[in-house]
Amino acid sequence: MMTLTLNPCIDKTIEVDKLTPYGLNRAEKTRTDIGGKGINVSKVLKNSNENIKTCAILGENNSDIFLKYFEENDFKSFICMAKGESRTNLKIVDKSCKKTTELNESGFFVDKNTLNSFLKCFEKALEISKILILSGSIPKGIDNNIYKLLIETARKRSIISVLDADGSCFKNGIEAKPYAIKPNLYELETYFGKNIKSKNDIITHSLKLIDKGIKIVLVSLGEDGAIITDKNESYYAKPFPCNVQSTVGAGDSMTAILSWCIINNYSLKDTLQLAITAGTLTACKKGTQLCEFDEIFLNKDKVNVYKIR
Ligand SMILES: Nc1ncnc2c1ncn2[C@@H]1O[C@H](COP(=O)(O)OP(=O)(O)OP(=O)(O)O)[C@@H](O)[C@H]1O
Ligand SMILES: [Mg+2]
Numbered sequence: 001m002m003t004l005t006l007n008p009c010i011d012k013t014i015e016v017d018k019l020t021p022y023g024l025n026r027a028e029k030t031r032t033d034i035g036g037k038g039i040n041v042s043k044v045l046k047n048s049n050e051n052i053k054t055c056a057i058l059g060e061n062n063s064d065i066f067l068k069y070f071e072e073n074d075f076k077s078f079i080c081m082a083k084g085e086s087r088t089n090l091k092i093v094d095k096s097c098k099k100t101t102e103l104n105e106s107g108f109f110v111d112k113n114t115l116n117s118f119l120k121c122f123e124k125a126l127e128i129s130k131i132l133i134l135s136g137s138i139p140k141g142i143d144n145n146i147y148k149l150l151i152e153t154a155r156k157r158s159i160i161s162v163l164d165a166d167g168s169c170f171k172n173g174i175e176a177k178p179y180a181i182k183p184n185l186y187e188l189e190t191y192f193g194k195n196i197k198s199k200n201d202i203i204t205h206s207l208k209l210i211d212k213g214i215k216i217v218l219v220s221l222g223e224d225g226a227i228i229t230d231k232n233e234s235y236y237a238k239p240f241p242c243n244v245q246s247t248v249g250a251g252d253s254m255t256a257i258l259s260w261c262i263i264n265n266y267s268l269k270d271t272l273q274l275a276i277t278a279g280t281l282t283a284c285k286k287g288t289q290l291c292e293f294d295e296i297f298l299n300k301d302k303v304n305v306y307k308i309r
Helices: 038-045 064-072 110-127 146-156 167-175 185-192 199-211 252-265 270-282 293-302
Strands: 002-005 007-014 027-037 053-059 076-082 087-094 099-104 130-137 160-164 216-220 226-229 234-237 305-307
Touching: 002 038, 002 110, 002 305, 027 038, 027 064, 038 130, 038 252, 053 064, 053 110, 064 076, 076 110, 110 146, 130 146, 130 252, 146 160, 146 167, 160 167, 160 252, 167 185, 185 199, 185 216, 199 216, 199 226, 199 234, 216 252, 216 270, 226 270, 234 270, 252 270, 270 293, 270 305
Parallel strands: 002 053, 002 130, 007 087, 053 076, 130 160
Antiparallel strands: 007 027, 087 099, 216 226, 226 234, 234 305
């Protein structure tokens, strides 16, 4: 399995007792994590039975923190360096009101030479992969049809793809008919340019995507759960009751296990059960922490799955 992160980030979370705008604030606690949607997918799957390859572009000025993490966690990584820095996303948690202020950088620019060396690196990582997972935003300098091109490149080598992106990256990526997609409701509505209200409506629109040649459509609905559809059936499930702490990475956890289930021939129903379990477990963890692979299987029976088509 291979994940792709074109626009990685460093999440820096700072806790303050009470945030004073325009004043001096002293940090109580600071935590730094590496992220980006593809890297998150790799983190969730790192203890699975599958061989996980992490392909990424990193800003050369602050690549150390990523490389150190990859080495310490035995990640098989395929890296292309870009001039500049990977973006840092600063999250300031105000403990007095439990609210977070975010400051997100835009990150490095990818020039033509860097894009060419990335494409070489991508092709190398594709070798002996069964599935390619394309997720997240793209950096400046890269055209928004990149996912379409990469899905097509993978298909030429009989490698299937899972797409989890938004906006025009999602729209263009769909044209290449990935095997599976995981939009949230907002992404699905943006794609169709209309409000989608009921479960039936979600299924109707999922089937339109299936008609285009996509095999599995998993639409996530945040705290309301998710609906999975293929050409024969649709299932719905909702999260089990839990103390929600931070939903950061919940969607990535779903995409990770969805891709794993495809490779391991799980039924549509069991795939949804595991996907909801993964998303919910991550939502119950603080900050940028993600669910563990084994934990998903230990908790799956807390999720009831209903056939709705
Ligand atoms: N508030 C919540 N309570 C319980 N479970 C949740 C909550 N939010 C998300 N989840 C779980 O995580 C899954 C994915 O969440 P969501 O639909 O928010 O993904 P997303 O919008 O793609 O998120 P991301 O920001 O990671 O891209 C949901 O289907 C659900 O199982
Ligand atoms: Mg998402």
